[in-house]
């Protein structure tokens with residue numbers, strides 16, 4: 001829902017466990033300042049078994065906007081008074097707006113995922129052929145929904161836990177368009193894909209790099225990694241070496257924050273280089 005810019009001080013927070021490395025406060029506080037709004041955005045470390053009580057405690061303290069991150073995005077669905085269609089389909093809520101004490105939940109990761117593609121490859125043709133997606137966690141679910149919504153004819157979904165990929169496919173809006181590929185075969189069905197997307201946590205600091213052979217990949221296929229630390233993961237560096245266009249993950253983080261900010265502060269913020277540099281530094 002689009003709100004008017006509120007006249008009172010707005011308090012929002014990102015809730016996770018752990019949460020101290022979250023970049024969300026940098027993003028939202030930057031926009032509060034940039035647009036001259038009265039508000040503040042904080043972090044709240046709340047363990048899953050205390051989530052309901054923790055949220056109510058924050059509401060009592062005057063908070064009216066929440067972002068949810070690991071491990072809360074699925075759990076919080078049942079704590080909302082109203083959840084929009086998209087969040088229900090994805091099975092995850094990452095944004096809550098509190099109005100008259102009621103919790104309205106939505107999912108802005110789907111928007112963030114697709115807007116980032118638009119920034120990098122504005123004329124990307126989703127309908128041109130299959131797209132390979134690695135990972136079936138929360139981010140994988142958002143990616144699959146975004147790609148189906150955009151008209152992708154076939155998604156080749158591969159996840160270490162096969163059953164999780166099967167569940168994602170079965171619950172998607174059009175399961176006939178989602179083909180589950182065993183994790184061991186993730187590099188074996190890439191010859192006709194128009195894009196390869198990594199939504200797993202592989203490649204992040206302290207995690208191994210993703211192992212995948214890009215030999216089959218057509219040189220025009222885009223390679224998108226939603227990991228943004230480091231900005232250029234091994235997967236993206238390999239793709240650059242073979243001349244494939246790459247899409248870095250930072251834009252997904254920045255874009256998913258925009259509709260959340262809008263629903264609390266009434267302003268749809270624009271991205272700029274200064275913010276991107278602050279978040280990456």
Ligand code: ATR
Pocket residue numbers: 070134135136137138139140159160161162164199200201202
């Ligand atoms: P998020 O919400 O950020 O997607 P998540 O739900 O924990 O986080 O999902 C993490 C993803 O990375 C999952 O697809 C996970 O695979 P499993 O579903 O099999 O757990 C994937 N992942 C994590 N570590 C991995 C590894 N060592 N090898 C392959 N996939 C891995």
